[in-house]
Amino acid sequence: MIGNFTYNTPTKLYFGKDAVKDLPAVVGKYGRNVLMTYGGGSIKKIGLYDRVKDLLKDFHIVELSGIEPNPKYDPSVLEGARLCKENDIDVILSVGGGSVLDCSKAISVCAKYDGEGWDLISGKVKATAAVPIVDIITLAATGSEYDMGCVISNTAINDKRGYLDELMYPVASFLDPEYTYSVNKWQTACGTADAINHVLEQFFASPHSMFNDGVMISALRSLMTNVKIALEDPNDYAARSELMYVCSWGCNGILANGAGYSGWPMHSIEHALSAYFDITHGAGLAIITPRWMQEILSEKTVERFVTLGTQLFGFDKNLPDSEIAQKVIDGFYAFFESIGIPMHLGELGVKAEAIDEMADHILENDNTNEPWMYAPIGKDALVRILTASM
Amino acid sequence: MIGNFTYNTPTKLYFGKDAVKDLPAVVGKYGRNVLMTYGGGSIKKIGLYDRVKDLLKDFHIVELSGIEPNPKYDPSVLEGARLCKENDIDVILSVGGGSVLDCSKAISVCAKYDGEGWDLISGKVKATAAVPIVDIITLAATGSEYDMGCVISNTAINDKRGYLDELMYPVASFLDPEYTYSVNKWQTACGTADAINHVLEQFFASPHSMFNDGVMISALRSLMTNVKIALEDPNDYAARSELMYVCSWGCNGILANGAGYSGWPMHSIEHALSAYFDITHGAGLAIITPRWMQEILSEKTVERFVTLGTQLFGFDKNLPDSEIAQKVIDGFYAFFESIGIPMHLGELGVKAEAIDEMADHILENDNTNEPWMYAPIGKDALVRILTASM
Numbered sequence: 061m062i063g064n065f066t067y068n069t070p071t072k073l074y075f076g077k078d079a080v081k082d083l084p085a086v087v088g089k090y091g092r093n094v095l096m097t098y099g100g101g102s103i104k105k106i107g108l109y110d111r112v113k114d115l116l117k118d119f120h121i122v123e124l125s126g127i128e129p130n131p132k133y134d135p136s137v138l139e140g141a142r143l144c145k146e147n148d149i150d151v152i153l154s155v156g157g158g159s160v161l162d163c164s165k166a167i168s169v170c171a172k173y174d175g176e177g178w179d180l181i182s183g184k185v186k187a188t189a190a191v192p193i194v195d196i197i198t199l200a201a202t203g204s205e206y207d208m209g210c211v212i213s214n215t216a217i218n219d220k221r222g223y224l225d226e227l228m229y230p231v232a233s234f235l236d237p238e239y240t241y242s243v244n245k246w247q248t249a250c251g252t253a254d255a256i257n258h259v260l261e262q263f264f265a266s267p268h269s270m271f272n273d274g275v276m277i278s279a280l281r282s283l284m285t286n287v288k289i290a291l292e293d294p295n296d297y298a299a300r301s302e303l304m305y306v307c308s309w310g311c312n313g314i315l316a317n318g319a320g321y322s323g324w325p326m327h328s329i330e331h332a333l334s335a336y337f338d339i340t341h342g343a344g345l346a347i348i349t350p351r352w353m354q355e356i357l358s359e360k361t362v363e364r365f366v367t368l369g370t371q372l373f374g375f376d377k378n379l380p381d382s383e384i385a386q387k388v389i390d391g392f393y394a395f396f397e398s399i400g401i402p403m404h405l406g407e408l409g410v411k412a413e414a415i416d417e418m419a420d421h422i423l424e425n426d427n428t429n430e431p432w433m434y435a436p437i438g439k440d441a442l443v444r445i446l447t448a449s450m
Numbered sequence: 451m452i453g454n455f456t457y458n459t460p461t462k463l464y465f466g467k468d469a470v471k472d473l474p475a476v477v478g479k480y481g482r483n484v485l486m487t488y489g490g491g492s493i494k495k496i497g498l499y500d501r502v503k504d505l506l507k508d509f510h511i512v513e514l515s516g517i518e519p520n521p522k523y524d525p526s527v528l529e530g531a532r533l534c535k536e537n538d539i540d541v542i543l544s545v546g547g548g549s550v551l552d553c554s555k556a557i558s559v560c561a562k563y564d565g566e567g568w569d570l571i572s573g574k575v576k577a578t579a580a581v582p583i584v585d586i587i588t589l590a591a592t593g594s595e596y597d598m599g600c601v602i603s604n605t606a607i608n609d610k611r612g613y614l615d616e617l618m619y620p621v622a623s624f625l626d627p628e629y630t631y632s633v634n635k636w637q638t639a640c641g642t643a644d645a646i647n648h649v650l651e652q653f654f655a656s657p658h659s660m661f662n663d664g665v666m667i668s669a670l671r672s673l674m675t676n677v678k679i680a681l682e683d684p685n686d687y688a689a690r691s692e693l694m695y696v697c698s699w700g701c702n703g704i705l706a707n708g709a710g711y712s713g714w715p716m717h718s719i720e721h722a723l724s725a726y727f728d729i730t731h732g733a734g735l736a737i738i739t740p741r742w743m744q745e746i747l748s749e750k751t752v753e754r755f756v757t758l759g760t761q762l763f764g765f766d767k768n769l770p771d772s773e774i775a776q777k778v779i780d781g782f783y784a785f786f787e788s789i790g791i792p793m794h795l796g797e798l799g800v801k802a803e804a805i806d807e808m809a810d811h812i813l814e815n816d817n818t819n820e821p822w823m824y825a826p827i828g829k830d831a832l833v834r835i836l837t838a839s840m
Binding site: 061062063064065066067068069070071072073074075076077079237267269270271273274275277278279281282285286297298301302304305306317318 | 451452453454455456457458459460461462463464465466467469627657659660661663664665667668669671672675676687688691692694695696707708
């Protein structure tokens, strides 16, 4: 069954080899004063920085560089908002991965707000305006290029928040798979793990439908197959193009319209982990995934595991449901391990002593135990998941 | 591989039980003068007419009723355009199936054009403005509620044209599966056949990708399974909701972004059939489908059949490719027959004498023999397909 929903993603996708050639026409619709945001030097190494500067040579470009992974409210968002206000910026051009884009989204609303920007991000105040965002995405991972969300860390208060607002849909996203050739094995694996988790957060929900199940299983199959090809041959266009396209479907709801909202519990857990230990988002999600699955496996949820087991992994449907479920959990563990993700949080620097405090933090900030959730998880369950993940 | 593409569907979907409750707020965004378009009396029988009039009691509503299946340029489009101009219409509200909506789309551009409207529809002149369109769709079939196309017949010159323009995307589409409970078996079967054909027109294209293949196969599986449930129990919400949702994915490209454009040859053939004999679109497509498949089966195309055979029909992948292909063709024939579609054009009133003229008409209007097409078909092939379909 397809339940009630509303859906609209207004972002226009420009996908493929040299898609960025249309950049001047697209950016020019919004004005000439551009805030160009980016991270470290990777866009310079791959020639994209020069290409953009050349394409936009007739524009006035202000730059904000050095945006960090797990982008920070202070300094990056605050600095970007200040630059927008001081330079009368018409459009933000985000060039990089999901972190740069998430930061740019937060900048876009904070730039149009006179109070403390964190009040918007933490949901205290509703934004009323935003600077339009165009992006060139260089990492297949978060799907931020096709959604209205961002995740911002506020290190001063150990907080990491997912923040949604329709104002933050990019007006246009450029996706050229060739710009992901230089993404290293670790980032390729972690980006794919992130996208796989986005699908799973939506797959474990209710009601289900034959169509959405098939779409999500197709997404998982494509991600799990093509990441192995891309790890083997980073310049395989077919694999990189599928990874890039499928990742962009991750977070805007289209994978599971009408399926209800699961609450994205694995993301709630991971946000605490990376707020406390600044670990790589996709790695954290990959490690949590099988442990979360083990915790929520029940008579109610086993049907979801059986669907994954038979349709994605091709397990024999005549096996007992519980056996299929266990094979699915073990299958994801083995898959993540096979693409090079260490499957223990300790290896990423997470300390077991922080588990109790993190569990409290998760419950306080993300309500993983609400009765409307597909599989609510309280303090004890959170502690078990985190402990098993160590 | 995902090839180059641009994609954007700006339409907002309002899906589910009583979704129309939001109609006043949505229509009100565009103004108070509404042209309400509909067909025969079916929307009155199901109570939708009264519901809309009650919801919009504070609006000024001009009505255009009697829009026919295979909507006609003259009188419907011309009359609608005249009403828009005379009444200073702010927004068109289409209430009905794909024919009413297609007609409304044509009206929306003709209302803003001072010359002969057929010049827009036949592609001679590019439209520059359109009246915004909101729709309530009452038939799961064409996907017109989520695309920028319409198909209009000009009986004076035996022509039926598919016409695309970004200006014609509905701004909002309301989809309540309960409004399809009263759709009879024939229309339910033909609407689903239409949607199945939309998927196949995109599946037989190049390049392919693992992800798109999976999405399209999921769409086909859902349509083929749920139509049987809906034919058995017309009030099965789960089945009606899947049919309605999947149909809406049919024509806006999202099923096969980056897959290249096949040219939609089966639609080209069917447009001639219904221009000459005013047959039901979905029935015509169902009859043509296996004959078209038989004609284009070749070393180049056999891989598409094998993918359908193994993934959709579950045929043994160890069988010879040619055998799988034949089983797929026979499988679609048997499926359409099983949902009550007579599999011979003669039974719909098509005359064999017209085949030669129709083949010429198709080549003249739709270019089914272009070298860029996935499987070009010339005059001889068209005659073979039509003859086999009799």
